[in-house]
Amino acid sequence: MAKAENFSVVGRRVQRVEGYEKVTGEARYIADIVLPKMLIGRILRSPYPHARILRIDTGKAERLRGVRAVVTAEDTIKKPWGAFFADQYPLSVGKVRYVGEEVAAVAALDRDTAEEALDLIDIEWEELPAVFDAEEAMKEGAPLVHEDKERNIAMAIDVERGDIEKAFAESDLIVEETFQSMPQWHCAIETIGSVAEYSPGGKYTIYMNTQTLFNARYRIAAALGVRETDVRIIQSAVGGGFGGKSCDDNNALVAAILARKAGKPVKIINTREEEFLAGSRPRVFMKIDVKMGFKKDGRIRAKQTRVIADNGAYSAKAPAIMGVAALRHDTCYKYTDVKTQAYLVYTNKVPTGAFRGFGNPSAEWAVEQAIDKAAHELGIDPLEIARMNAAEPGYVSPHGNRVISCELKQCIDMAGKMMDWKNKRANRQANTGLGLACTVHVSGKRHFGDYDGSSATIKINEDGKALILSGEGEAGQGCFTTMCAIAAEELGVPIEDVEISQADTDLTTFCLGAFASRLTYISGNAVRDAASKVKQQLFEQAAEMLEANPEDLLSHDGKIFVKGAEHKALTVGDVARARLFRNGGAPIVASGMFDADSVLQDSTRYGNESGAYNYGCQAAEVEVDRDTGQVRILQYVCASDCGTVIYPIGAEGQVEGAVAQGIGYALIEGLRFEDGRPVNPNFSDYRIPSMRDMPPLKHAFADSYEPTGPFGAKGLGELGMDPTAAVISNAIFDAVGVRIKTLPITPEKVLRALKEKNLEKS
Amino acid sequence: MKRRVVLKVNGEDYDVEIEPNRLLLQALREDVGLTGTKEGCSIGVCGACSVVVDGRLVSSCLTLAVSCQGKEITTIEGLAKDGKLHPVQQAFLEYGGFQCGICTPGQIIAAKALLDENPKPSEEEVKEWMSGNLCRCTGYYKILESVMAVVNNKVSPDFQLKRERQAAKIQSVGVYKAVSKTN
Numbered sequence: 001m002a003k004a005e006n007f008s009v010v011g012r013r014v015q016r017v018e019g020y021e022k023v024t025g026e027a028r029y030i031a032d033i034v035l036p037k038m039l040i041g042r043i044l045r046s047p048y049p050h051a052r053i054l055r056i057d058t059g060k061a062e063r064l065r066g067v068r069a070v071v072t073a074e075d076t077i078k079k080p081w082g083a084f085f086a087d088q089y090p091l092s093v094g095k096v097r098y099v100g101e102e103v104a105a106v107a108a109l110d111r112d113t114a115e116e117a118l119d120l121i122d123i124e125w126e127e128l129p130a131v132f133d134a135e136e137a138m139k140e141g142a143p144l145v146h147e148d149k150e151r152n153i154a155m156a157i158d159v160e161r162g163d164i165e166k167a168f169a170e171s172d173l174i175v176e177e178t179f180q181s182m183p184q185w186h187c188a189i190e191t192i193g194s195v196a197e198y199s200p201g202g203k204y205t206i207y208m209n210t211q212t213l214f215n216a217r218y219r220i221a222a223a224l225g226v227r228e229t230d231v232r233i234i235q236s237a238v239g240g241g242f243g244g245k246s247c248d249d250n251n252a253l254v255a256a257i258l259a260r261k262a263g264k265p266v267k268i269i270n271t272r273e274e275e276f277l278a279g280s281r282p283r284v285f286m287k288i289d290v291k292m293g294f295k296k297d298g299r300i301r302a303k304q305t306r307v308i309a310d311n312g313a314y315s316a317k318a319p320a321i322m323g324v325a326a327l328r329h330d331t332c333y334k335y336t337d338v339k340t341q342a343y344l345v346y347t348n349k350v351p352t353g354a355f356r357g358f359g360n361p362s363a364e365w366a367v368e369q370a371i372d373k374a375a376h377e378l379g380i381d382p383l384e385i386a387r388m389n390a391a392e393p394g395y396v397s398p399h400g401n402r403v404i405s406c407e408l409k410q411c412i413d414m415a416g417k418m419m420d421w422k423n424k425r426a427n428r429q430a431n432t433g434l435g436l437a438c439t440v441h442v443s444g445k446r447h448f449g450d451y452d453g454s455s456a457t458i459k460i461n462e463d464g465k466a467l468i469l470s471g472e473g474e475a476g477q478g479c480f481t482t483m484c485a486i487a488a489e490e491l492g493v494p495i496e497d498v499e500i501s502q503a504d505t506d507l508t509t510f511c512l513g514a515f516a517s518r519l520t521y522i523s524g525n526a527v528r529d530a531a532s533k534v535k536q537q538l539f540e541q542a543a544e545m546l547e548a549n550p551e552d553l554l555s556h557d558g559k560i561f562v563k564g565a566e567h568k569a570l571t572v573g574d575v576a577r578a579r580l581f582r583n584g585g586a587p588i589v590a591s592g593m594f595d596a597d598s599v600l601q602d603s604t605r606y607g608n609e610s611g612a613y614n615y616g617c618q619a620a621e622v623e624v625d626r627d628t629g630q631v632r633i634l635q636y637v638c639a640s641d642c643g644t645v646i647y648p649i650g651a652e653g654q655v656e657g658a659v660a661q662g663i664g665y666a667l668i669e670g671l672r673f674e675d676g677r678p679v680n681p682n683f684s685d686y687r688i689p690s691m692r693d694m695p696p697l698k699h700a701f702a703d704s705y706e707p708t709g710p711f712g713a714k715g716l717g718e719l720g721m722d723p724t725a726a727v728i729s730n731a732i733f734d735a736v737g738v739r740i741k742t743l744p745i746t747p748e749k750v751l752r753a754l755k756e757k758n759l760e761k762s
Numbered sequence: 763m764k765r766r767v768v769l770k771v772n773g774e775d776y777d778v779e780i781e782p783n784r785l786l787l788q789a790l791r792e793d794v795g796l797t798g799t800k801e802g803c804s805i806g807v808c809g810a811c812s813v814v815v816d817g818r819l820v821s822s823c824l825t826l827a828v829s830c831q832g833k834e835i836t837t838i839e840g841l842a843k844d845g846k847l848h849p850v851q852q853a854f855l856e857y858g859g860f861q862c863g864i865c866t867p868g869q870i871i872a873a874k875a876l877l878d879e880n881p882k883p884s885e886e887e888v889k890e891w892m893s894g895n896l897c898r899c900t901g902y903y904k905i906l907e908s909v910m911a912v913v914n915n916k917v918s919p920d921f922q923l924k925r926e927r928q929a930a931k932i933q934s935v936g937v938y939k940a941v942s943k944t945n
Contacts, residue, residue, distance in 0.1 A: 022863030025798020025838035032797040190864040239864025476862020649858035660901030683803040690893040691902040
């Protein structure tokens with residue numbers, strides 16, 4: 001097992017590679033991009049949750065001074081698109097299915113003119129009955145969101161492993177509860193935007209703040225009816241993604257359609273309101289019935305869930321998200337007999353989609369509370385029940401997920417130690433309580449075709465600096481620094497001698513992008529492979545120059561030398577120049593690749609989702625004010641198993657940021673819906689945590705090494721927010737004996753639950 | 763009707779012709795061409811558009827540009843002097859006080875405004891002041907750490923450009939060595 005202490009770059013507190021640009025305001029985000037003759041685009045959105053479009057008259061808008069193009073579905077090929085199900089159009093064809101849907105758009109010389117023109121578009125509507133609740137939508141006779149989807153069911157999962165009836169019959173305790181999760185918006189401080197241009201030769205060039213460039217290219221090309229190569233996506237700096245910028249929305253498509261019609265570049269930046277209504281696809285909200293059977297000693301015997309997931313009007317990534325909510329948790333503990341039935345249901349609401357954690361936060365909100373309930377009923381310490389059931393290396397989940405490295409038990413112990421769990425449990429203060437929950441996440445997920453790989457090219461410039469060409473992109477999470485650190489470690493050069501290119505679909509090989517906590521593990525392996533090939537080329541050239549065998553060479557700190565003869569070292573630049581500037585010369589360049597050793601799930605959902613699984617345990621100590629229902633987190637702790645930590649500042653930041661989003665999800669985030677429309681979609685009504693909302697936090701990384709990962713690393717990004725809501729709810733139960741079953745946990749809900757409990761008593 | 767206004771930004775005068783309803787945010791980004799100031803919420807809640815006007819921290823998305831005639835405006839672009847970063851910028855780099863970077867100009871400007879007024883704020887005062895600047899990436903721990911590093915003179919004096927080598931500290935990945943953040 002390689003130890004972090006032996007690394008030169010990996011595991012060191014290096015500076016972020018694009019940090020200087022970010023602290024000086026020089027980094028160029030999508031809103032900062034200005035092209036010559038660029039127009040501003042604005043989108044006309046549906047005011048109705050469900051309505052037929054009888055007629056659109058754009059004449060007045062077209063005649064407004066300063067308007068350069070007005071587009072509707074008539075300017076498109078009317079072909080639906082989508083990540084898994086092709087069910088949405090760039091601009092509405094025939095009818096609209098949610099408030100905010102894109103109906104028409106204008107490009108004009110400035111924003112005011114574009115907005116004025118939107119008001120001049122005349123539309124005749126026929127309102128249709130709408131359905132806003134997933135369970136209502138599944139009933140016979142409910143209005144159909146898509147006419148061809150019976151009972152509005154987009155997808156169903158029905159999986160049983162083992163013998164669930166027998167397992168419940170053999171259980172000493174059965175707990176049953178229903179939990180409701182809520183939509184959560186990404187609230188990246190930068191909204192979705194794009195700048196599109198079209199050349200008459202037939203090529204679209206689109207600057208986007210997307211986190212998945214090649215997926216964006218594929219979807220945009222399909223919706224425009226062109227070849228993938230006819231679309232070039234260039235990533236700007238991305239002001240936060242969290243899943244929300246994975247191109248499941250129409251922003252860039254509408255910009256491209258306007259740019260073609262206007263013959264000029266068009267920029268569309270979502271307003272904050274648009275971002276809530278129809279931009280980033282909020283977390284899928286789910287109602288989860290969970291039933292679990294336990295032996296007296298706390299061992300899990302059976303688990304059954306029934307999931308109803310609200311898809312909203314279009315599918316985006318919800319099909320995969322629901323699959324995760326139904327099945328993923330079975331890799332966290334040693335399960336044998338499980339059953340799940342899950343339904344993804346269309347409603348006339350905003351399409352839901354990918355948000356950090358995917359289906360995990362919703363599933364763990366339910367399952368980790370059920371386990372906590374069982375612990376309390378059995379009189380077993382929740383920490384012990386987690387520990388005795390925790391997955392271990394070599395565990396194969398009932399659905400085929402094969403676990404290699406797994407330090408969940410270590411994480412549970414670390415969380416307990418950081419929290420001073422045993423001592424605090426023994427010396428309980430009034431109205432304070434402890435809660436914990438565990439999680440499992442993937443390092444990449446095999447679900448786009450039978451591929452979960454990556455590739456990267458590294459070239460050595462004449463000055464000796466290495467440049468990584470990768471299409472994965474940087475969404476703000478720090479993967480550029482991670483990739484540079486991995487390349488530097490493998491090449492034996494300082495990290496300052498490694499750069500990474502902006503992601504651009506024309507200049508890099510195919511990359512799936514940032515999702516499923518995949519970049520450190522998947523892309524890291526591809527970068528390491530490329531670096532290792534480049535190093536081989538360097539060593540072959542250097543061997544000639546040093547009159548040695550390539551196998552006897554070492555590289556360290558940018559120098560190449562024969563083992564034991566460091567005084568006669570060449571620099572990487574010396575070697576690169578010698579290879580290039582000679583008769584028959586060539587640059588030093590190589591591509592590397594990696595595809596995870598995972599297995600695509602079959603029709604029964606059996607497979608192996610990911611090449612590596614990351615684990616975590618979190619705990620909270622809370623104090624509940626019985627008079628106001630306010631919950632105060634006195635201490636939060638977080639232990640994560642992400643294998644080797646490549647870039648510590650980045651890794652710590654991922655955990656801290658994820659916990660903040662988890663706390664927001666647990667306690668404050670949410671919007672009321674009225675007739676399918678989120679009410680007051682803005683930052684004063686949808687609150688996200690601010691600095692003063694953050695509790696004292698301790699966190700730590702497990703001593704862990706994933707043999708299939710680059711230098712032992714695996715994924716981390718999503719882990720930190722998966723269990724947080726359940727952790728806090730479990731702690732509230734421990735403090736005051738009430739269990740909150742719908743998110744967010746507002747003081748009103750706590751107070752109501754306390755009152756109900758008092759009534760029961762008296 | 764457009765009006766001619768002189769905006770004094772980071773010590774330089776810019777003549778701009780703008781509508782009276784033009785926001786300072788738009789004037790800075792589109793008329794002056796300084797795009798370091800960012801738009802996040804458009805309603806003065808998130809702090810991404812923070813700038814300093816005559817020594818006061820303001821949301822440029824709520825400030826009319828014409829009202830800033832003759833006033834001293836400081837934006838993120840005005841902090842580094844002669845190629846040397848402001849200590850707050852250095853601290854954010856050294857302590858990782860940012861991830862995606864979109865809120866960072868506002869965070870740094872807000873921290874600078876606080877420290878100009880009160881060079882030795884308590885951690886509580888920093889938290890209260892900085893709570894007007896939202897960040898969705900960091901959970902704020904490293905932002906707080908960065909600002910407190912400036913307060914406590916813990917910014918490396920020689921910490922400069924990204925090209926300069928750092929004395930790397932080895933990160934412990936050992937068991938039970940918690941990275942502790944107190945609050």
